[in-house]
Amino acid sequence: MNFPFDDAPNTAAITCCHIMNQNMPILHVSHDEEDGMWQFLCGRSHDTNEGRIISLHGIYVHDPSVAQLADLPCGYSADRQDITAAWNIQKD
Numbered sequence: 397m398n399f400p401f402d403d404a405p406n407t408a409a410i411t412c413c414h415i416m417n418q419n420m421p422i423l424h425v426s427h428d429e430e431d432g433m434w435q436f437l438c439g440r441s442h443d444t445n446e447g448r449i450i451s452l453h454g455i456y457v458h459d460p461s462v463a464q465l466a467d468l469p470c471g472y473s474a475d476r477q478d479i480t481a482a483w484n485i486q487k488d
């Protein structure tokens with residue numbers, strides 16, 4: 397398997413119920429400065445009960461286009477307007 401991330405495939409990441417249960421596109425990705433946690437979110441605002449834990453491998457299988465962000469450094473986030481748009485990366 398050619399896994400694009402430096403983190404192990406079973407690394408826990410955060411996503412949301414919209415992506416998992418409603419098949420919404422991933423439009424916001426962040427890589428946390430302090431703990432290195434990846435978040436893959438739909439771009440809406442969220443209540444805490446809408447968060448879901450997924451493995452990095454699981455989110456990659458769900459949407460292989462996240463491979464474009466595999467080298468996103470800690471402390472950065474990326475947004476896109478829709479699933480066909482380019483990622484816009486900024487430092488948090």
Ligand SMILES: [Zn+2]
Pocket residue numbers: 412413414415437438439440442446
């Ligand atoms: Zn969501």
